[in-house]
Amino acid sequence: MATLRNPLEPMSTAVKGAVALIAAVVLVTLLAAPFVNVTVLGIGGDSVCATDQATTVGAGKNPFPDDIRPAPGAAVTLDAHPRYCTDDPSALQGLLSAAHVVGPLVYFLGALVLAVRLIQGAERQGLYTVQTAGRLRVLGWWMLGGSVFAAVTSSVTETSIAASLSGDGGILAASGLWMWDVPFTAIFAGLGLLTFARIMRIGAGMREDLAGTV
Template sequence: MTEERKMLEPLLSVVSVALRVVIGVAALGFVLSLFVDGVHFGGLGRSVCVTSDGVSAGGAGLDAVFGPKAGVDVSSVPRYCATDPSVGQKFLQAGIALPPTILTLGGLWMLNGLLQGAAREGVYTARTASRLRVLGWWALAGSLIAAVTQAASRAVLLTTLASADGASLGNVWDIPLLPILVGLGLLTFARIVRAGIAMREDIEATI
């Protein structure tokens, strides 16, 4: 085992195995969804539903159903489901379900390529820094695009299931703070690696 590979363990092996397992499970789920009733791929194919977080109700009726203790209030948030969803509603459901999956699979693929390339070519190389930079942009821009896509799909889907005065999504967009920070961190480390490569090249040129 080379020094670079030793340096990258155990993350190198864990990511490599995780990527193979995730791809295998996804492929199996997709194939089964084509031929087996009741098996759905990526959360698709089920009844199209969306929760209206901006609306809630409470009262004695809910207390009787849920049995809260003294001094505890119970509220209910409506969940709208299409009994016979249209193609457009299924498309909007895909806009809610698929972005996190695509973001995770793409990130794992790029991280595996980064680690495998660093183990093969060396950690302090221009290609490693470039792969690190691409991964950083994927985490930063991808998480923002995924969040916006989910929020827009959820908002539009609700308008197809409930009247304008009957439901409100509330806060439809949760800012993906951690992925943004991870992406910024990866971009910063990519610049550090590039600076380290330039310094090493200058030292080697003067020797």
């Protein structure tokens, strides 16, 4: 008789591997903290940088156009978009730099926690149960809404940093609200999870009805 493969693979192995990797990185960081300069979420670093995604530098322009000037104590690098940096960030710039990292990090860790919860619940109670369908639904909504929130937060914080480092005042911090990159992959993945959650809930209900009639 053929061995039944785990229906939760390869997701189960991938999630467990990600948890183990994160735990190892945290452990190494804690062990290395007393001996080296460790930057946590952008706080404690020597510099803060941000790219002005709203401004495009065309080919053949003067290396330092009149409408792109850094603030005192900051520097600007021109590529497809101007990138502003400072080696002496203020407390607000440091907090914005940390927030730029925290949004996507919270989204990723939240998705990982919900995935672990989903897998553990499915291993205990089975796949086609109302509880598993509910956990899958929560994960789907998290991926759908959390990815958008993380993208908007990252865009607004980066634009705010660029505005604080620009010397001409031409960058609007609020422009990050409409300049963010839409996370299409995460959105469609979330919609897919919500669809499968609905299918699993219907299947669980039919299974309960069948068990009640036997």
